Amino acid sequence: MRIRFVSSKLRDLLLPLGVLTLAACASQSVETAQSSDTALSGSADVAADMRMSAPPAVATASAEPVRDTAGFERWIADFRQRAAARGVSSRTLDEAFDGAEFVPRIVELDRRQPEFSRAIWDYLDSAVSDTRVRQGREQLGTYAEEAREAENRYGVPGTIIGAIWGVESNYGSNFGNYETIDxxxxxxxxxxxxxFAEEQLYAALKILENGDIDRDRMRGSWAGAMGHTQFIPTSFLAYAVDEDGDGRRDIWASIADVMGSTANYLQKNGWQRGQTWGREVVLPPNFDYAQAELDTRRSTSQWQSAGVRAVDSRGLPSFPAASIIAPAGAHGPAFMVGPNFRTILRYNNATSYALAVGLLSDRLAGASGVYGDWPRTLANLSRTxxxxxxxxxNELGYGTGTPDGIMGPNTRAGLRAFQRANGLTADGYPTHELLRRIRAVAG
Known part of the structure; x- marks a missing residue:
């Protein structure tokens, strides 16, 4: 067994600049000030930083990765034994680990702790850009038959499949060039x-064992997400399908398999045929932003009775259980989202990601962009x-839990309580002006 260490400098030279840029983005939270949501890649409990779809951030320095060649060799030998005990053949183990590489660059990316996150409007500007919309319409035109077959079979619109494809890998132009086994x-x-990584590695070995892909073609992000729509290996085993009937589930080269697998994932996770994901809305002036949480669910008629209105002539979709989200609080647009939005969250449990997919799918179908204005002059607070x-x-009595630098539901609730007590619009959205106010009150 030949084990090699690949220096980060050499790896960087080998990879296209775009791959490095996206890979570096993957090690931070996709949420800005609106949520502390973490993401689920497939069926595994793992944070959003294990995917390539996270918006970029400014990262702080990371600890030096381990460079113990002998230690890595021992780990490989031990893992081989455990994988063999779980039924992986010697042939597959030899194929996978002969010449396996330790890549310090991956450890550096994994350890990055971002100090700043991109504002959601900056993320959406990129994820739902005019260029991405144009390219997506072209791709859906080219692969109209594949999209139509996937929609007919699984009930997921081709525009939703196309939107995930666009957000995850820019329609296959960049799904990463790291060898998944390495x-x-x-x-x-x-x-x-x-x-988590070991379980994904075992699943990757099963993919090789099944003959779906060769080791050299099994490539993707530094975190192990693979192919056009960035399946992690356990998700591949659970949801990938052989849509083109060639005997292989190939999410790297077969667009039919890519679209079928992505649609199957969503369908198996609760996608409701014939329903949209959600729609932009106008909130009444007296709206209680404590109700703008995904855990708060009401029917469309109940939200209408509370003064929520459609922003355009399409009206409001009929949802039995809908939530209102306001990613920028009272400063920006609001959206009513239904069950299919939550299904998109099963693909990546970040509100900004699901919103990007929904908005991009609408644009691919010919709809306009967001009507409301984002507060582009507001700078995000840093993690510190x-x-x-x-x-x-916490000191003022508005409990937020243990300070962690992440805007989660408890922090938003505490912030709203402070705003309410001080005669401010209680939207739970953090700004520098609000932080100055809190510091002044705290003394």
Whole structure:
């Protein structure tokens, strides 16, 4: 067994610049000030930073990764034994680990802790850009038959499939160039989630064993997400389909398999045929932003009775259980989202991601963009500033939990309570002006 270490400098030279840019983005939370949501890649409990679809951030320095060749070799030998005990053949193990590489660059990316996150409007500008819309319409035109067959079979609109394809890999132009076995071996040996990485590595071995892909073609992000729509290996085993009937589930080269697998994933996770994901809305002036949480669900008629109105002539979709989300609080647009939005969250449990997919799918279908204005002059708070805000709110009696620098439901609730007590619009959205106010009150 030949084990090699690949320096980060060499790896960077080998990879296209775009791949490195997206890979570097993957190690941080996709949420900005609106949520602390973490993401589920497939059926595994893993944070959003295990996917390539996260918006970029400014990262702080990371610890030096382990470069113990002998230690990596011992880890590979031990993992081989455990995989063999679970039924993986010697042939597959030899194919996978002969010449396996430890890639320090992957450890560096995994350990990055971002100080700043991109504002959601900046993320959406990129994820739902005019260029991406134009390219998506072209791709859906080229692969109209594949999209139509997937929609007919699974009930998921081709525009939703296309939107996920666009957000995840820019329609296959960039799904990463890291060898999946090397990436997951590196993370299994020296990552933050070794147990998760090992389970994904075992699943990747099963994919090789099944003959769906060769090792050299099994490529994707540094975190192990693969192919056009970035399935992690366990999701591949659970949801990938051989749509073109060639005997292989090929999400790297067969667009029929890509579309069928993506639609099957959504259908198996609750996609409701004939329903949209949601729609932009106008909220009444007296709206209680404590109700703008995904856990708060009411029927469309109930929201209408509360003064929620459609923003355009399409009206409001009829949802039995809908939520209102206001990613920028009272400063920006609001949306009413239904069950299919939550299904998109099963693909990646970040509100900004699901919103990007929904809005891009609408644009691909010919709809306009967002009507409301985003507060583009507001700068995001840094992670350190959010931690300071959480600490001060706790001291003032507005419990937010342990300060962690992440805007989650508890922090939004505490912030709304402070705003309410001080005669401010209680939307739970953090701004620098609000932080100054909290500091002044705290003394």
């Amino acid at each position: 990436a997951l071996s590196t993370l299994g040996y020296d990552g933050r989630r070794t147990g 500033e959010i931690k300071d805000m959480q600490r001060l709110l």
